[in-house]
Amino acid sequence: MVATERGALADDVARLTPEQWASTSLCSAYTVQDVVAHLTATASLNPGTFLVRFAGSGFNFQKFARGEIDRHLGADPAATLAAFRSVQHSTSSPPGPKPSWLGEVVVHSEDIRRPLGIAHAYDPDAVRSVADFYKGSNTLIGAKNRVAGLTLKATDQDWSHGDGPVVEGRLLSLLMAMTGRSAHVADLSGEGVETLRRRTT
Numbered sequence: 001m002v003a004t005e006r007g008a009l010a011d012d013v014a015r016l017t018p019e020q021w022a023s024t025s026l027c028s029a030y031t032v033q034d035v036v037a038h039l040t041a042t043a044s045l046n047p048g049t050f051l052v053r054f055a056g057s058g059f060n061f062q063k064f065a066r067g068e069i070d071r072h073l074g075a076d077p078a079a080t081l082a083a084f085r086s087v088q089h090s091t092s093s094p095p096g097p098k099p100s101w102l103g104e105v106v107v108h109s110e111d112i113r114r115p116l117g118i119a120h121a122y123d124p125d126a127v128r129s130v131a132d133f134y135k136g137s138n139t140l141i142g143a144k145n146r147v148a149g150l151t152l153k154a155t156d157q158d159w160s161h162g163d164g165p166v167v168e169g170r171l172l173s174l175l176m177a178m179t180g181r182s183a184h185v186a187d188l189s190g191e192g193v194e195t196l197r198r199r200t201t
Helices: 002-013 032-044 047-056 061-072 077-086 098-116 124-134 171-178 182-187 193-199
Strands: 151-154 166-169
Touching: 002 032, 002 077, 002 098, 032 061, 032 077, 032 098, 047 061, 098 124, 098 171, 098 182, 124 171, 151 171, 166 171, 171 182, 182 193
Parallel strands: 151 166
Antiparallel strands: none
């Protein structure tokens, strides 16, 4: 699943203009090119190199992430894309559960596609697997806390989570909202939407 989603994203960004590569992703501190470099970095790390470089950043995750992006940015978008394609089938990653690395590519791919208006049919099993992981995780992005006290209900899959005021919509939109992407809250409906919106801003 990871390799498939990496390949699909590489094909999509290969068609971008230089201006699109330089545009802002849903991760407002990162351009599209930065996010592609970030995904390359994740696929290039192993537990050992992660720990050494994280320690070298003073255990500051934002500083570490920025350093890894800079390490994998090419001289131009074509070079950045070539580096990303070279790790499509990599099974290397920082320490952590495997669903988190599937989540990395699904969520960050949507961080690129959404603002550029690029449609993509994500594997429903991949989206479900990632949603099941993030709903119970507070690591780094606080998804578990963000959806606490709410019922999330997918309209395109047989999937729900939690109890309380309902938030419903496509599972991809629920996933992106639970990971803090406020743009996707606009796709959702239900009495719990305003609570979720406040938690993503």
